[in-house]
């Protein structure tokens with residue numbers, strides 16, 4: 059379904075690649091957690107998949123077709139990818155329902171988006187998905203008055219209302235406490251299984267990755283150093299992935 063062929067990214071003015079020669083393929087049964095210390099290339103990886111960052115070398119194929127970075131094709135590809143963010147990226151003064159409806163923007167004309175008018179079907183669909191993430195009672199509440207976990211549920215509902223084929227997360231629980239992070243991952247797992255939705259999530263918390271992922275990918279300095287089952291990600295792999303971070307900690311003490 060999704061393939062990366064020899065994908066490398068080098069940002070302008072940088073001496074090293076942010077991603078180096080990645081070859082990977084994913085299907086809808088994968089719930090992938092991407093691990094790596096800060097700067098390993100995790101965000102760049104997600105940004106490549108959703109078309110925000112064009113690879114400097116190689117290509118990404120979606121259903122066998124190389125991803126185009128032309129405006130209209132890119133718009134179509136982005137509809138297929140729901141995205142969940144660390145800082146939620148919601149509109150604080152708007153209600154839960156209004157925020158979720160913005161997930162439909164990729165399907166509508168600029169004019170309709172400007173006037174903010176949605177069809178009854180779109181509204182009913184948004185309400186159905188808000189119920190699925192457990193926020194029906196909050197539907198009309200402004201998101202600025204919600205807790206972090208509730209805000210992330212709105213973020214997930216906004217991604218789902220797009221009817222994506224891939225759900226991407228860039229550190230979606232990094233701003234949440236451990237209990238809330240667990241509940242968000244549990245929700246993401248339930249959605250992944252129920253909808254058959256390829257899910258790829260960057261996460262710093264190895265315990266969460268091991269508990270929920272069906273597949274772990276580890277990056278180090280932009281290179282793939284592990285791709286396998288969570289149970290095979292042992293303390294050796296952990297040390298290799300986070301090596302110099304531990305050394306830095308040691309030297310700071």
Ligand SMILES: Nc1ncnc2c1ncn2[C@@H]1O[C@H](COP(=O)(O)OP(=O)(O)OP(=O)(O)O)[C@@H](O)[C@H]1O
Nearest residue numbers: 069070072076094095096097098099100101102103
């Ligand atoms: N827009 C940019 N311009 C130049 N260099 C960049 C840019 N974005 C990222 N980089 C560099 O590319 C490398 C990979 O960064 P990336 O943000 O993908 O890592 P990350 O694993 O997501 O890190 P973090 O966990 O801190 O978010 C880093 O060396 C970073 O400094």
